[in-house]
Every structure is written in structure tokens, then in C-alpha cells.
Amino acid sequence: MNVRRRAISLAATGTALGASLLAYPFLPRRVATHFRWDGRPDRHTGRGVATLRTPALMAGIAILNQRLGAWPGGSDREDTESGVQALGEAIDVAELGLLLNHVALLANGLSLPMDMQRVPRAICGVLLIALGNVLPKLPRNPIVGIRTPWSLADPAVWERTHRLAGYLCVLAGLATLAAVPARGRVATRVPVLASLVSAIIAAAYSWVVYRQRSRPGGLQE
Numbered sequence: 674m675n676v677r678r679r680a681i682s683l684a685a686t687g688t689a690l691g692a693s694l695l696a697y698p699f700l701p702r703r704v705a706t707h708f709r710w711d712g713r714p715d716r717h718t719g720r721g722v723a724t725l726r727t728p729a730l731m732a733g734i735a736i737l738n739q740r741l742g743a744w745p746g747g748s749d750r751e752d753t754e755s756g757v758q759a760l761g762e763a764i765d766v767a768e769l770g771l772l773l774n775h776v777a778l779l780a781n782g783l784s785l786p787m788d789m790q791r792v793p794r795a796i797c798g799v800l801l802i803a804l805g806n807v808l809p810k811l812p813r814n815p816i817v818g819i820r821t822p823w824s825l826a827d828p829a830v831w832e833r834t835h836r837l838a839g840y841l842c843v844l845a846g847l848a849t850l851a852a853v854p855a856r857g858r859v860a861t862r863v864p865v866l867a868s869l870v871s872a873i874i875a876a877a878y879s880w881v882v883y884r885q886r887s888r889p890g891g892l893q894e
Contacts, residue, residue, distance in 0.1 A: 682735035685768040689731055689775050693724035696779045700724070704782040705789075710861040712790030723782065727775040731768055738764050749813050749828035759810035763817050766807060770800045790861065795853045797864040801846030809839040819875045823883035830886065834879040841871035 697720060704723035705714030718726075738761075773796045781787040811818045813831040818824070819838050824831040845867035852863040 681765045682731070682738070682768055685765075685772045686728055686731040686735055689772050690728040692776055692779055693728055696783055697721075697724050700779070700782045704778070706778060708789045708793075710790070710858045711856075712788060714789075720782070723778065727771055727778075731771050734764065734768060734771075749831075759807060759812060760814070760817065762807045763804070763811065766800060766803045769803075770796065773799075790856065791853050794849060794861065794864060798846045798849035798853065801849060801864070801868065802843050803846075805839045805842030805844075805846060807839075808835045808842055811835055819872065819879060821876050821879045824879040827883060827886060830879055830883045833882050834875055837878050838871065838875035841874055842868075845871045 700720040700723070702720055703717040704720050705716070706718045706723055707714065707716035709715050774793065777787060777789070777792050777796065781789055808818065809832075813825065813828050815825065818831075819834050821834070824834045845864075848867045849864045852860045
């Protein structure tokens with residue numbers, strides 16, 4: 674499983690670097706790297722930084738993950754390998770998200786047809802759905818997930834919270850994808866609003882479950 678995880682990180686990073694090297698000679702000296710809600714660029718970066726920044730970040734994430742070895746978490750489960758796998762999948766989602774965003778920026782810099790109001794929204798929707806499938810597998814840890822005092826205090830609360838959070842994250846992703854055809858300021862806020870509502874509901878749920886389990890004769894596994 675570690676080999677698979679390294680392979681995905683290396684493949685994503687290598688693809689990002691390869692795309693940068695191919696695009697570099699054809700990019701303008703200043704590349705748009707940030708966009709307004711209406712898709713118009715409002716920040717530009719030199720093409721050297723624009724092409725190398727994301728691959729360097731992806732390589733850094735892969736190296737840091739490798740150096741850290743086994744992340745915190747997983748001790749609550751008999752099958753500790755499942756926790757390691759889930760944390761690796763979270764890294765995979767982050768790496769692939771960076772790759773997709775990088776390719777979109779390069780394509781826009783090359784003046785290829787690229788709607789920078791809708792494409793990032795579509796990428797975000799896909800990533801939210803992918804993350805929603807990872808969240809229920811995450812072991813209790815202080816780095817990734819719905820880290821409330823109540824979910825961190827009780828492994829059963831953590832498990833139930835992230836089971837719900839997974840469903841909510843998938844729904845947020847579907848709502849984001851449904852908003853892709855729309856234009857306007859409201860449509861661009863859908864990913865943030867959907868993600869925020871999902872996180873708030875999951876955090877509140879962790880408090881409810883913790884209170885229920887804390888009562889004498891309360892909720893049990």
C-alpha cells in the first residue's frame with residue numbers, strides 16, 4: 674500500500690512537472706495565477722514561478738509524507754494499516770487537486786479554451802466527492818479531519834462524526850458540480866458555502882454524540 678501511495682504522489686508530481694516543462698516555452702512572461710469571481714485574472718506571476726511552484730509544492734508534500742512515515746492515528750483500530758491507508762488517500766486527493774488546478778492554469782496561460790470561472794468549481798466538486806469517500810476511513814488524529822474537542826476525546830464519536838461528514842462532503846461536492854453551469858457571484862460561492870455548512874453540521878453532531886455518550890446509560894457502540 675505504501676508503494677501504491679508513493680506511486681500516485683510521484684506520478685502526480687511528475688505529470689505536473691512534465692506539463693510545466695512542455696508549456697514553459699510557449700507561456701507569456703507573466704502568467705495569470707489567480708482569478709476573480711467572474712473568471713477574470715487579478716493576479717499574475719512570472720512564468721518561472723508559475724510553472725515550478727506547484728510541482729515543488731507537490732514534491733514537498735510527497736517528501737514530507739514519506740519522512741513522517743506513520744502519521745498519528747490508527748491506534749483505536751485493530752487494523753492499524755487501514756488508518757495509514759486512509760491518511761495516504763487524503764494525501765492522494767490533495768496531490769491530484771493540485772495537479773488539476775496546475776494544468777488548468779497552464780492551459781489558460783497558453784490561451785487554450787479554459788473557463789476559469791467554471792473549471793475550478795468543477796475541480797472542487799470532484800475533490801469534495803473524493804474527500805467524502807476518504808473521511809469515514811480516517812483514524813483519530815490531530816492533523817486531518819473534523820478535529821473538535823469531542824471527536825478527539827472519544828474514538829466512537831470520531832467514527833460517527835466522520836461517517837456523517839463523508840456523506841455531507843459528497844453532498845457538498847454534488848451541489849458544487851450542480852452549480853458549474855451557472856454564472857455569477859452566488860454560483861462561485863457554492864463550494865465554500867457547501868463545505869462550510871458541512872463542516873459546521875459535522876462539528877455540531879460530534880458535540881451531540883459526545884453528550885449522548887457521556888450520560889449514564891447513554892449512547893453506546
